[in-house]
Amino acid sequence: MTVIAMQIPLVDLRAQYDAIRDEVTAAWDEILGSMHLFLGPNCEAFDDEFAALCGARHAIGVGNGTDALILALRALKVGPGDEVITVSFTFFATVEAIRAVGATPVFVDVDEATALMDVDAALARVGSRTKAILPVHLFGRTVPLARLRAARVPVLEDACQAHGATLDVGARAGSGGAVAAFSFYFSKNLGAYGEGGSITTNDDALAEELRLLRNHGQRTRYESVLMGYNSRLDELQAAVLRIKLRRLLEWNARRRQIARGYDELLADLPVKRPPLPKGEEHVFHLYVIRSPQRDALRERLAEHGIATGVHYPIPCHLQQAAAELGVRRGSLPVTERVSGEVLSLPMYAELTDTQLERVAGAVRGFFAKR
Numbered sequence: 395m396t397v398i399a400m401q402i403p404l405v406d407l408r409a410q411y412d413a414i415r416d417e418v419t420a421a422w423d424e425i426l427g428s429m430h431l432f433l434g435p436n437c438e439a440f441d442d443e444f445a446a447l448c449g450a451r452h453a454i455g456v457g458n459g460t461d462a463l464i465l466a467l468r469a470l471k472v473g474p475g476d477e478v479i480t481v482s483f484t485f486f487a488t489v490e491a492i493r494a495v496g497a498t499p500v501f502v503d504v505d506e507a508t509a510l511m512d513v514d515a516a517l518a519r520v521g522s523r524t525k526a527i528l529p530v531h532l533f534g535r536t537v538p539l540a541r542l543r544a545a546r547v548p549v550l551e552d553a554c555q556a557h558g559a560t561l562d563v564g565a566r567a568g569s570g571g572a573v574a575a576f577s578f579y580f581s582k583n584l585g586a587y588g589e590g591g592s593i594t595t596n597d598d599a600l601a602e603e604l605r606l607l608r609n610h611g612q613r614t615r616y617e618s619v620l621m622g623y624n625s626r627l628d629e630l631q632a633a634v635l636r637i638k639l640r641r642l643l644e645w646n647a648r649r650r651q652i653a654r655g656y657d658e659l660l661a662d663l664p665v666k667r668p669p670l671p672k673g674e675e676h677v678f679h680l681y682v683i684r685s686p687q688r689d690a691l692r693e694r695l696a697e698h699g700i701a702t703g704v705h706y707p708i709p710c711h712l713q714q715a716a717a718e719l720g721v722r723r724g725s726l727p728v729t730e731r732v733s734g735e736v737l738s739l740p741m742y743a744e745l746t747d748t749q750l751e752r753v754a755g756a757v758r759g760f761f762a763k764r
Contacts, residue, residue, distance in 0.1 A: 401699035405581045409744035421633035436632035448568030450594040452601035455627030459554045459577020462591035463491035465607045466573045476525035481511050482709040483729045484530040489710045503726045510537045531556035534679035538562045539570040548572040555679040557584040558646045568594040586631040645743035649678040659754035684735040698756045703738035
């Protein structure tokens with residue numbers, strides 16, 4: 395196989411940066427001139443602006459998305475002996491966070507059509523040890539929360555891939571549960587130039603505790619009132635996020651337009667395309683198709699200079715690190731099938747129509763030879 399240099403990346407961060415370079419340079423120059431690097435004016439402003447976008451009363455900037463999950467669980471008082479209902483078809487950080495606070499993840503299968511948490515399966519697993527339900531808004535699409543909230547168990551939204559997406563409860567991701575966790579990993583719809591995260595909530599008491607938890611439990615400097623953590627969003631990342639936040643909804647709209655383009659161009663092919671919900675329930679962090687011929691298709695696209703991704707090839711319950719949980723292969727059949735078929739095609743707001751057509755053409759060419 396001859397693989398040429400990737401001409402269409404999975405995500406083109408450079409194209410996005412070129413559009414905002416001057417604003418970023420000016421903002422960073424001002425911050426570095428002041429040397430106020432943590433929990434300063436940009437962090438405070440970003441917390442307010444991000445909370446407003448999500449429709450939440452509070453946003454608390456933290457070091458990364460994994461910390462956001464861990465601190466949210468701590469604020470909900472989840473700990474040893476408790477169970478948290480979640481999915482295995484997610485990035486491993488979801489499970490790491492549950493284990494980090496000493497709790498046990500209880501895995502439920504995903505819905506065949508959407509690859510999101512099977513709500514009926516989740517509700518069926520609620521028991522006396524259930525301390526939280528942790529649905530994952532995967533690939534940019536939100537899990538239906540109305541019925542989960544009716545279970546009267548705190549819902550922690552893993553919204554790390556759902557910046558700006560809307561929920562079935564008439565609000566945006568980040569405001570539909572007791573608390574929500576976001577990641578600003580650089581490739582996200584809203585990404586930093588390093589690491590970053592946020593926790594959103596409408597609960598004043600939770601917000602107050604989270605602000606303490608992220609900063610060593612300090613109420614004032616050198617006065618710690620609880621055992622906290624070191625996870626603070628820095629000023630440089632907050633400034634970048636403020637600049638990008640002003641463009642997020644526009645970028646999300648372009649992603650949906652690209653998704654519709656893929657949907658039309660791939661409509662007659664033997665691949666499963668992601669369902670396109672009405673409105674803004676999907677912000678297409680990733681455009682993920684499914685095919686039993688995934689690996690051969692991926693290889694062919696690479697030969698054409700087109701990068702792809704697999705999110706995620708090994709479900710969490712089958713990871714070596716999760717062997718201690720004793721969840722056997724075959725216990726989550728939809729999850730295991732989906733993980734062997736998913737393929738992420740290039741998706742970013744700056745993807746041109748010409749590039750889109752080229753990707754779709756290469757996919758069509760693969761199946762034409764079958």
